Amino acid sequence: MSERNELPVVSVITVNHRGVDDTITCLRALRDELDYPADRLELICVDNASGGEAAGIRAAVPEATVVESAENLGFAGGCNLGARDARGQVLAFLNNDARPDPRWARSAVAVLRAEPTVGAVASKVLDWEGEHIDFVDGGLTWFGMGYKRHAGETDDGSHDAPRDVLFGTGSALFVRAELFGALDGFDERFFMFYEDVDLGWRLNLRGWRVRYEPDSLAHHRHHSSMAGVASSREYYLLERNALAALYKNVSDETLAKALPAALALAVRRSTARGEVDPTQLEMTRRPTGPESDTVDISRDTLAGVLAIDRFVELLPSLKRSREVEQQARTRSDADLVPLMRKAMEPAYPLPDYLAAHEALVDAFDLNGVFGRSRRVAVITGDAITERMAGPAIRAWHTADVLAREHEVRLISVNSRVSVTDSAFPVFQTRPRDLTTHVEWADIVILQGHVLEMVPGLKHLDSTKVVICDVYDPMHLELLEQGRDTDDERRAKDLQGVTRILNTQLRRGDFFLCASERQRHFWLGHLASLGRLTPSVYDDDPTVRSLMSVVPFGLSSVPPRRTGPAIRAAETGIGSDDKVVLWAGGVYSWFDPLTLLHAVHQLSERRDGVRLFFLGMKHPNPDVPEMGMADRTRQLSDRLGLTDEQVFFNETWVPYDRRQNYLLDADCGVTTHFEHVETTFAFRTRVLDYLWAGLPVVTTDGDSFADLVRREGLGLVVPAEDPRALAEALERVLYDEDFAAGCRDRIAEVRQRFTWESVLAPLTEFCRDPRPAADRLEASAPLVRTPPLKRSEVVRRDIDLVREYLESGGPKELARRATGRLKRLVDERLRGRG
Template sequence: MRQSWRVERGSSLPDVTVVVVNYRGADDTTTCLRALFGELDYPADKLQVVVVDNASGDGGAARVRAAAPAAEVVEAPANLGFAGGCNLGVEHARGSVVAFLNNDARPHRAWLREAVRVLRAEPAVGAVASKVLDWEGRDVDFVDGGLTWFGMGYKRHAGEPDDGTHDTPRDVLFGTGSALVVRTSVFRELGGFDERFFMFYEDVDLGWRMNLRGWRVRYEPKSLTFHRHHASMSRIDSSRELYLLERNALAALYKNFSDETLAKALPAALALVVRRATARGELDATQLEITRRPADPEDDRAPVPVPRQALAGFLAIDQFVELLPSLAESRKAEQAARRLTDADLLPLMRKAMEPAYPLPRYLAAHDVLVEVFGLEEVFGRPRRVLVITGDALSDRMAGPAIRAWNMADVLAGEHEVRLVTTNARCDPPEAPFPVARAVRHELVEHAEWADVVVLQGHVLENLGFLKEPGSTKIVVCDVYDPMHLELLEQGKDTTDEQRELDLVGVTRVIDNQMRRGDFFLCASERQRHFWLGHLTAIGRLTPSLYDNDPTTRSLLAEVPFGLSGKPPQRTGPGLRASLDLADSDKVVLWAGGVYSWFDPLTLVTAVDRLRARRADVRLVFLGMKHPNPEVPDMDIGVRTRALAARLELTGSHVFFNETWVPYQDRQNWLLDADAGVTTHFEHVETTFAFRTRVLDYLWAGLPIVTTDGDSFADLVRREGLGVVVRSEDPDALADALERVLYDEAFAAACTERIAVVRERFTWDNVLAPLVEFCRNPRPAADRLPGASPMVRNRPLGKLDKVQRDVQLVREYLTAGGPREVARRASGRVLKKLRRG
């Protein structure tokens, strides 16, 4: 029943303003309006059509009013161009969505509805770029946009037959102004189209700026229009178009490239304009060489003819210089507001190094400029990803460091990656990416270098500039370790006052991450529920995010701990040789550290009871001393040793490896074991924990014995990977150990099922959400400037109110039956009486 309520009704659609600019094209404009009012599948009461007449001077405004009385005609005081005309139209817009449509275009009936659907479904999309075909619907006008390093935007695949290969939605750098649908709040936040462009590239510039600020531009092929290309320019010499294209490309480039990119691109782009002009006009570029002067001085002073096609380039540079003072102010604003780097947008540029003009002299100059200015390095630069951990990076690593290491390793296949630790210990094994230790000021330098920062634990507190409201860096928070829950157990040996202070401090650290992150990683479905509650409590779960993604996985993704895709291979002695155990001994391995939230005491007791009937049982603790020197020894380790000694198990049935097996050697110990075990108490930390070293049991194919209560217990039970027992039950635990160690058929069946399950946990597989995010990193939708819900701008009508009341009655019936309906209805009557 509830799902049926979600069917889209007219009342749920936002108000839309369609802006059409007319300049001496009243016949085309009336054809366009006829389609808007007569064929468009969008509620008429939600559609405002504004026609801006750009001082046509031919009576066109009156003709449009007569032909389309429902349109609001605004007469501009002068010809403001396409950019200025559109901006004037938006000044009169009442819709929370504004759509731009060329007057020589006609929309498909689903044009607007499909574009609005995308805006409603994807809160980070600031604009929808419509698919545009020629008037007959045969050839492509716009399906994708490209941008060259010298600032020229172009329509990819224009003129090609529409053969169905462009019917997949995708993110683009810009859409064509001939059919573009934008969130009104975003358009206004960006200041609209740049009116200095007059026409051409104002749509490229708008999309470029939108993307730099973190908003996506989404190409939607179901939002379809048909266009008579350049109908308004057919009576104007093409040199004027070339002039605007050259000038506006330089202006867009100057405003939007970063300082680093601009320093190389602008000089080369200016030189290329000149070469494009001389090649286009077929000018002899050597005609003024001193060695070529004619004998007669009068002939030397004769005018040199310059074709208009060439003159356009020279005049474009001249007028670009005239615009520089105002462009410089715009550049300051755009650079201050940007959220993404040039590298982030390189995929959207498509083929940034494409020369664009097939003229031999021009192509030769293009290649020279690219090489001399090192433009391949700039526009071929990979994305920079910084992974930061607070854990020790060495040949002996704990869970957080192992996780950070593998994140860096997987991401390095596509990006330029650095792995940095704030820990004093940093003597890592050889890596295919740079690894470094950084103190606070060095950490800031690393973060400034990066396009994307992936961090764990307390790291954000060392990067205060990332927490500032204006921070534009893309931040991924790995919250797979609920530190505050862990601290409740870890701090039991301290005073109540200290525990309280520590908990407040850690909770504040987590709050800061929750408020700042653009993307979050957790380790299990249970953790997703936990962190979702946190995000909801601080206001990060917005209606627009929920409408787009009811699972919230676009903000909070499940990334379990992983394991190597390569099966373990023996490289040296394992636990049997190191501890002098016989090949016939039955060994159960505890593969991680011994911490306060674990229950090794029940395990030791269980081994004591099992040895009475199985004398060859052996329990091995892989490492008692944490590899991170900042992690103190915990009382549980002392108590475990004491219990094993009191029961006379130490050195005979229970063995403690006092150091820590190097990460690269752990497979040798795993391969010597017959089963893996993990036991813990029943408390909140267990509920949301992810026992990272348990994955090593899957990697080595070891049947698992685990206490109930955590996500791994659910996995073991569901997939039949071993035995799950109640907490603090030594007899049940002893029976479980006996089964996995001595029931060969049962153990073999567990191992067979583990071989299937472990493929799901390889690092390449589990890190897929992070890999996908880093391919197209974006700020979280609620952190974008100009974010605003799409709302109605008029009171509810009678039909809207009826539909609302019907839905409320359904909800009340579901909640409490007819009595609840009667109670609610009487309450509404009383409210009206009080108001009266």
């Protein structure tokens, strides 16, 4: 089947009102620059009573269908008029002062085709120059005002992960045509402003999803259509339409509290905006002489009052619309709170207004109505400083992603916490003080030994939702790490770590691991501890709602150089040298020794090979240096490689400067031994190689080796084979075509490993957190096994006697009988207790 037949017809609708130059520029860009088959594209321009501009548009872009309206229908009415005669299966709305990226339509259509539950696709919208954000996410306040989150911020690539949103901006939005018709399109009573918020709200209430797709990109000259229009008119529309959207879409229970509070807040917003003295009519403020019946009030103040007046005028028709929406809804208000992002956001930074907002929220218990943001405590035992190791990095990004929807605290029990800038509060606390943070939180996410520090949280009858991040199989690491200690201590340490992990596995409501291999490993643990019960299995036969894969992630912002690194005069590594980067620490479970031998072999036939170890000492001084680091230095010296072909950074590179080192490298390497730790390990720093587009050379045996081999991201070699490793390094470094092919595939694969993507299972769980199915109270079997009749008991006992005699004779029968008598006695004693 040809591509033409696989793609739906897209009808692009733009509305013109006295903006003919912008409109022609927009239509020509759609016609000439869009990467979409011309015969599958329909251009529709609605001229909103512009006074003769329609003829100019027809002449400039004859391919467009121009629909003329005798009156100004506003944005909402204009779009609906264009949609009525559109022939496309997909409707695309684009402001006349916007221009699309070539893949604007194709990327949005791909989402609609791939995900049948997506009813609309919200484009990413930047300013005309492509530097600042216009739309990447939508928020909604409890009083009905929608807003563009991150608007005006610099576009640094951090919003380039798709996500579900409450609404998209009408300046660049795709909707299934049949669905748009079923919803009667945009609400024309809005005229302009919030008609897109209302549409997205209604879509979500009916069970449809609105999906933000960053590859569907458009550029917008924000509000050029409002040039010359007084701000009071905009305020009026925003106030009126917010009330209308709120009235139509919230449930009866929510409306009873939210609407009176929203009306009162609209008045206070207007008086605060216009700096009106609210006490001027108090009897105690009467003048001594005659007073006037008139007072000067700005139109900015009047906007709110008139908006309420017009809202009242619209109530009869809005009531009918409300009945339709409430009957059609399939989702609750609470279901949509996460999509509102920050529902309790005051929105305006005016002191008098903020005081009223706080008073109304308290008086009407609006936190209870809309559900305050969930409180999430992310707790780590690692140092949180500019030099962070894997556990702290993972905790940091977990907090960062969850803070976009929840109230999050990142807490470390390590004494080394130093943070200058974060979107969430970071606390350093003593283990004995953790209880305060745990009591504050609705959800606790923990790593390592943290659960041992909060005894009350360990109890199985605790109602707190606990998420255990077991991406690091500590007991398997200890098998290798403990080789440097005496036998007795090694055995005790392993026993202690295993006990700590078992406690987590018995207590947790949700578990995170780093790979499918790990998931299989941990499922075995859970089964042995009795956690894979019928209730857990029946609730979710995949058991992914209990144990889900959350790999280590990488930033969605591409690495950008901020300073010199490896290729600097003081390092002795030149601009033409080929740099092999070891990006993590040097620990006992790694095999840098084979790598040194491989580099030694390769240097005998290639002059410019350089190996750089990024960090020899762990950033947390509490973690002692392992023997492998010293053995690595000694072997390098013995082979004559140190400061010639091999270079050691003895400290630890700050996390926010590591990209400079990655960008100086030609490939990334990780080598390890063949043992059980390798089988279930997840080499976190390998993600940095993908982030920087570095081909990877790795030893076989772990999950990353599987990924590199499957996706063609580099080369996989056998363990402890210096010759094979040298040949792999040589090919990656000197075969330019091969390396370029690896980089192309890395560019595709790394999108799957952004923190936003890998943390999706955790994000979903936190939106609807609940205890694991086997930890619910009153979870006794609904149907019990009926007790045996006396004759059946006798028959069973006779069968057992025969079985014991056949299997072990009289001794086996006596042993079994003794055991049974002991159990009966124990049961009697427990019954009396």
